[in-house]
Amino acid sequence: MSSSEDDMPLARANGRMNGTSASGTTNAQPQNGSSEPAISIRFGAVQDKDVEMEDAATGASKRKSRASIDQQKSYAEPESSEDDDRPLSKRRRTSVKHEDPETDDDLPKAGETAIGDESDSDVPIGKKLTAQKKKIQQKATKDANGTTKPAPAKETKSAASTKKANGVKKEPADAKPAPKKVKAESVTPKKGKSQVKADSEEMDADEDDEYHWWEDPTKGDGTKKWTTLEHNGVVFPPPYEPLPENVKMKYNGTPVTLHPDAEEVASFFGTMLNSEHNVKNPVFQKNFFMDFKDILKKTGGAKDPQGNKVEIKEFDKCDFRPIFEYLQAQRDEKKALPAAEKKRLKAEKEAAEAPYQYCIWDGRKQKVGNFRVEPPSLFRGRGEHPKTGRVKTRVQPEQITINIGKEATVPPPPPGHNWKEVKHDQEGTWLAMWQENINGNYKYVMLAANSDVKGQSDYKKFEKARELKKYIDKIRKDYNKALKHDMMVERQKATAVYLIDQLALRAGNEKGEDEAETVGCCSLKYENVSLKPPNKVIFDFLGKDSIRFYDEVEVDPQVFKNLKIFKKAPKKEGDEIFDRLTTSALNKHLQNYMPGLTAKVFRTYNASFTMSNLLKEMKATGTIPEKVKAYNDANRKVAILCNHKRTVTASHANQMEKMSERIKGLRYQKWRLKQQMLALEPNLKKKKGASFFALDEDLTPEWLQEHQAFLIEEQTAKIKKKFEKDNEKRVSDGEKPMKDSELTERLEVVKEMEKKFKQENKTGKVEPEGRAPTVEKLEANIEKLDQRIATMSVQAQDKEDNKEVALGTSKINYIDPRLSVVFSKKFNVPIEKFFSKALREKFEWAIKSVDEDWEF
Incomplete structure (x- = not known):
């Protein structure tokens, strides 16, 4: 839209569009103001490219897309999410969540052959369940409208009543507060390990006295997370052991001698030669070789057997196979060790790490999640990450900040080293943190998934989703009405909430220039959305962790019309669809309805509410495997609603x-x-x-x-x-x-x-x-x-049905675990059939807090 058009209401600016009245309505729009749920038809063939748009008014200036905003770094407590349970080395700051370990590289782009054709079943499961998806969404909306009363929304002045001369209400940017500066404490090595270990042993005597924090939901609502905190710090990876003299990397067929630091980096690549997905990736090779040459330059380069300097210029002349063969032989030798020897080595390792596995949090023994500092290696990333192959450098104690109680003994750093800083941040739930060199992200040592603190975080997440039931009807009525709002910013806001609610899209965060080009709803670009009349929309973009999201859906006619307006010339590839909307502005809008409501709560609510309704209708009978299959069938429907799809694995057949x-x-x-x-x-x-x-x-x-x-x-x-x-x-x-x-x-x-x-x-x-x-x-x-x-036979059918759907993501992160417990108790199926030992510990609060009559 031109700058001149920004000065008038949206309906007037676009009143000349075909089939659109001055008020912005179309004949196809439902009369009652409610919209049909969006229906996925992603397995249909995509033949047409984007719909041709009418040219903008003559002389219109080009609309600029919103620039990326660099995220400020701070010591603030990381937001609780499903990433909390992942190893530190796997966590990333990407804007969207990884759906499945498998990439979707073989998915077609919009306009190419439809996905699913290569499946070994006649009809892909997504196509089979399209009608069911519509039915489930319609019933969920109906039930939500019929069983809950809309809570009064926080009164705010509408855009219409406060509009400026240009007709566009400006949204203030929500900048993060700068981190508070805290002076570093002087670190003096003391007998920290023995003290915490002694306290830990005393706590063992009280293990039978269980603490049911979930019976006191007000616990932990304040900003102060702990009063006393003791722990023994972190475990560092072992130092690098140089290769034997007869094991050398070769350059152009000549064995070369490297400085130990450069040799270590070469071994990072050498040990991965069997991972062709990485080592044959041109981006991986380019990034690795760039960092490898830098370390060679800093350490004096390479020398041949006669001591002459060898200049390493071309990656293709590097031969890492001698390193791979040596390291592989070591791995095989370790695997071949007698069982007794393996048991002895394991016991030694566990004994050495025992003091780090627990902390004393407000006088209670709590398990620590990941107390090991990640070792140096090559960064892999997920999907098409632009930094894959870069060298993750060794983390030194001088980079690590310790968080501990004021009266506690500070754990001593390794001899000859000091901690970067010692803090007493009672508002944080982290024990140690450092900044990694690849993306500049902060890594945190947190409590384990089965700890009280983590359990409370999960509990609050699902309780917040339950609370959304009271407000969802009001929210849906408002965004359906605002789909035809006169103000562009309001119409974009309503369209975004529709997509997040109906299609389970993530909100999406702004990205820095050196970050992976992943997007969500608010950061969708022109090329990510294609339109096929009368109301089909094709989404094709890299989502969380650079995993490709591809879907073809039928949307409300007014939503289709809005997207067409948002893509109108002079917009082109690279420009953002929602150029007047940010994630922070959207979340601020949602909090007018309900305290603490953000876009991601919709995914949890829709998944849990749908599963709850499916369980009410379910009459699981037969053997335990048949009942488990019935549960998985319901879980699969939720996963499809949340777009938790995956490609069929090469090993499936x-x-x-x-x-x-x-x-x-x-x-x-x-x-x-x-x-x-x-x-x-x-x-x-x-x-x-x-x-x-x-x-x-x-x-x-x-x-x-x-x-x-x-x-x-x-x-x-x-x-x-x-x-x-x-x-x-x-x-x-x-x-x-x-x-x-x-x-x-x-x-x-x-x-x-x-x-x-x-x-x-x-x-x-x-x-x-x-x-x-x-x-x-x-x-x-x-x-x-x-x-x-x-x-x-039941298990085989279940496996076949699940080949295109990732059940774990929805079951662990989006479906309230209490619903799985209800199914277990209602149909007399062992909870072990749904939750592994780790998940049973993580969701202990859910297992012990509800009976078969509990409702979401």
């Missing part, structure tokens, strides 16, 4: 084939048992019929021979493995190992097995096996096999 083979193997065992029944009572063939004893058609003679060979090979491997383990145990107990003749004797069983199969194939009869076999025993064994076949 192979895994499904293996499961199919296992089921066929069980059916073969059933047939053998039935043949044994006939051998005991031949007249059963007349009683039960010949078909009962017939071999399934797909179990062909060729398959039988292959399967029997597999069984023989499998049995041989088991016997050999058992023999090796028994020998290892004997050696560790100080006894002599068994002779090879013992193994030969044990393998006689395999020879008998092979002989038996040949006889059965020749005669078609199977002799009864086991001690005192009877028809009754064999029938009981057949029933057990039927149950195993049924269970495995």
Whole structure:
């Protein structure tokens, strides 16, 4: 829109658009003001490019996109999120959340062939569930409108009543406050470890006295997070061990000698040669080689065997394979260690790290999440990160700030070093922090996921989503009305809230020039959105952690019209769609409805509310695996609503084939048992019929021979493995190992097995096996096999259904864990089927705080 048009209301500025009245309405707009839920049709073919837009008024000046704003660095407590449970080395400051470990590099761009065609199923699951997605969203909206009353919104002056001469209300930028300057404490090494360890041992005596903080939800609502805090600091990675003299990197075929610092960087690349996804990435290679040459320059370069200087100029002439082969041999040697030796080394490591694993927080023993400082390595990033391959330098104590109680003993830094600073920040929940060199992000040592502090953070997150139920009807009515607002800023705001609510888009943050080009709703660019009349929108952009987001959806006609307006010339590629909106301004607007409401709360609310409704309708019956599948089916629908999609893994077809083979193997065992029944009572063939004893058609003679060979090979491997383990145990107990003749004797069983199969194939009869076999025993064994076949079939179907959907993201981060507990208790399914040990510890508050009648 031209600068001249900015001075008039939106409806007048765009009144000349085809099919649009002066008021900005269209005939296609619903009369009641409510919008249809957006429907995903992402698996449909994308043929057309963007809709052609009418030219702007003559002489219109080019609208500039909003410039990126550098984020201020501070020691402020990091915002609680699902990233809290990830290792420090995996956390990033990207604006959007990683959906799945797999990248979507094979997805088509808008205008190319639709995704899902290469799937080994006839119809991709997203297409199958499109109608269900619409139904679920409609019901969720209906239920929300019918069961909750809209809470009064905070009164604010509308844009219409306060509009300036140009008709556009300016939104103030929400700048972060500058960090407070704190003087560094003098650090004197004291007996910190022994003191905390002694206190920790005293706390062990009180473990039976459980603390149910969730029964006192007001606990921790203030800004002061702790009164007393003691801990032993962090564990540093071991120093670099130089390679042996005979192991050298080669340049142009010549072994070269490097300074240990440069050799360490070379080993970073050398150890990764089996990770072709990284080492064959041109960006990874370029960034690594740039940093490698810098370290070579600082350390005196490389020398050949005669001591002559070798100038390393070309990456393609570098050969890191000698380093890889040496390090791989070391890894293999470590894997091959006897079980007793592995156990001893593990015990030594655990003993050395024990003092760091717990802290004393307000007098209570709490587990620390990640107390290890990440080792130096090559930065990988996710997706198409522009800094992949850069060298992550070794973190020194002088870079680390310790957060601890004033009266506590400060943990001593390594000899010859000092901490950067010692703070007593009672408003922070971190124990130590430092700034990494790749993106300038701050890394924090936090409490573990199962600690009181983390549990309270999760509890508050889901309680906030529950509270949104009271306000969602009012919010939806307001944004549907504001979709036709006269002011551009208000119309952009309403459209963004619609997309965040209906399509589960993330809000998106502004990025610095040296950060990955990831976007969210508020930072969508011209090229990320394509329009197909009458109301289809194609989104194609790099989302959180540079993972590609691709979706084709049907939206409300007014939303389609608005996006068309927001893309109107002179806008072009690189310009932002929502050029009058920032994430901070959007969140400030949402807080007018509900204290603490931000865009990301909508994802949690929509996921949990949908799951809650699905569980109410569910009548899970049958076996435990069948009930688990029913839960996963509901979880999958939520994941699809949240766009937690993934590409089909390269190994999926192979895994499904293996499961199919296992089921066929069980059916073969059933047939053998039935043949044994006939051998005991031949007249059963007349009683039960010949078909009962017939071999399934797909179990062909060729398959039988292959399967029997597999069984023989499998049995041989088991016997050999058992023999090796028994020998290892004997050696560790100080006894002599068994002779090879013992193994030969044990393998006689395999020879008998092979002989038996040949006889059965020749005669078609199977002799009864086991001690005192009877028809009754064999029938009981057949029933057990039927149950195993049924269970495995359900699991195989579940795996096939989940091949395009990432269930973990929604289950862990967006669905209230109390809903999973309700399902577990209501349908008598062990909670272990849904939550791993780590998740059971993380969500202990949910498991212990609700019964089967609890509602979201």
